[in-house]
Amino acid sequence: MQTKRHPLISDVPGTERCVISHHFGQPGSGRKVYLQAGLHADEHPGQLVLWHLLPLLQQAEDAGRLTGEVVVVPCANPTGLAQALYGEGIGRFELHSGENFNRHYPDLYPQLVTALTGRLGSDAAANCALVRQNMQALLQELQPQTELASLRRVLLQLACDADAVLDLHCDLEAVLHLYSTPSGELEAQALARHLGASVLLLAEVSGGNAFDEACSTTWDRLRTHFGAELPLGSGCFATTVELRGQCDVGDVVAAHDAAGLMDWLAEYGVFSQRGLTGPHPRAEACPLAGSEDLQAPVAGLLSFHVAPGSWLEAGDAVADIINPVSGERQTVRASQRGLLYARSDKRFTRRGESIAFVSGKQIRRSGHLLSA
Numbered sequence: 001m002q003t004k005r006h007p008l009i010s011d012v013p014g015t016e017r018c019v020i021s022h023h024f025g026q027p028g029s030g031r032k033v034y035l036q037a038g039l040h041a042d043e044h045p046g047q048l049v050l051w052h053l054l055p056l057l058q059q060a061e062d063a064g065r066l067t068g069e070v071v072v073v074p075c076a077n078p079t080g081l082a083q084a085l086y087g088e089g090i091g092r093f094e095l096h097s098g099e100n101f102n103r104h105y106p107d108l109y110p111q112l113v114t115a116l117t118g119r120l121g122s123d124a125a126a127n128c129a130l131v132r133q134n135m136q137a138l139l140q141e142l143q144p145q146t147e148l149a150s151l152r153r154v155l156l157q158l159a160c161d162a163d164a165v166l167d168l169h170c171d172l173e174a175v176l177h178l179y180s181t182p183s184g185e186l187e188a189q190a191l192a193r194h195l196g197a198s199v200l201l202l203a204e205v206s207g208g209n210a211f212d213e214a215c216s217t218t219w220d221r222l223r224t225h226f227g228a229e230l231p232l233g234s235g236c237f238a239t240t241v242e243l244r245g246q247c248d249v250g251d252v253v254a255a256h257d258a259a260g261l262m263d264w265l266a267e268y269g270v271f272s273q274r275g276l277t278g279p280h281p282r283a284e285a286c287p288l289a290g291s292e293d294l295q296a297p298v299a300g301l302l303s304f305h306v307a308p309g310s311w312l313e314a315g316d317a318v319a320d321i322i323n324p325v326s327g328e329r330q331t332v333r334a335s336q337r338g339l340l341y342a343r344s345d346k347r348f349t350r351r352g353e354s355i356a357f358v359s360g361k362q363i364r365r366s367g368h369l370l371s372a
């Protein structure tokens with residue numbers, strides 16, 4: 001294992017932060033997999049999973065069983081990890097700018113089109129290498145002006161030339177689920193089976209240029225632009241893995257997830273292993289635009305009827321909202337069949353807040369599909 005420090009530029013004198021990455025295997029020896037956790041710095045399950053994964057990768061490297069390259073960043077957002085307000089960690093938004101740490105990644109597509117026009121041929125592997133080389137060159141040319149911009153650049157520099165990118169997050173209270181693109185569905189299904197994910201939520205573009213989509217959708221757009229005669233190879237499969245809820249942090253579950261990741265790495269071809277543990281059943285793939293975002297029609301105390309992982313029919317009660325002043329009670333119901341994969345961790349809701357999400361097969365939303 002090789003450990004590297006990537007200093008961030010500092011917004012104020014007297015502070016210095018850096019991203020630490022751990023590298024296994026030989027670059028160029030096979031496929032490259034990049035895993036990070038804690039980009040939303042108040043989402044900790046993935047961080048513990050990666051600390052369980054590191055010794056497993058070390059054993060594999062020592063035994064000469066790594067057949068590719070694996071890069072691991074357990075703490076992808078030191079800026080967010082340091083933020084707190086009145087005793088609560090604030091890890092989703094940068095307090096200075098108000099920006100979500102997992103949005104607004106640089107869109108390299110327009111400059112890549114310019115750089116690659118006239119330089120691609122019929123050799124997919126050569127084209128793929130050229131795209132990756134140009135991505136790195138464009139990122140190198142960026143001149144970030146803030147710590148946040150330099151964080152985004154460092155993370156993309158570590159990930160953008162990988163064959164697979166796993167960004168480990170979690171929801172508030174949830175079962176394990178994955179976000180990816182339709183072009184990544186097969187790879188996402190394989191990962192979902194090893195992790196035991198219940199549902200895959202797929203979208204060509206979710207809006208906001210999140211980290212995973214900055215890695216993957218650029219390839220989809222380049223493929224569409226250059227056409228089949230100039231093949232680009234497999235490009236980059238990227239997924240956001242929602243490792244259950246914010247409180248689902250513990251050694252037992254983290255060790256289980258790390259073992260699942262090793263099994264997936266073996267299937268993906270960067271780790272030779274015999275006797276994989278039996279994978280879980282196939283996850284249900286649904287369009288992200290088919291998810292029902294159940295919002296509170298009134299403010300009040302929130303009493304859930306169902307837990308994450310419950311399959312619902314249209315009309316099933318999800319929660320009662322009780323007005324603490326009048327005692328009035330209103331029931332919120334699912335309007336479609338699907339899996340309740342995430343719900344709020346609050347027990348008092350304001351009017352209009354999202355209280356639960358139910359997967360669905362039919363498209364029902366458009367525009368920005370992710371929460372703020």
Ligand SMILES: [Zn+2]
Binds near residue numbers: 040043102169170
């Ligand atoms: Zn997150």
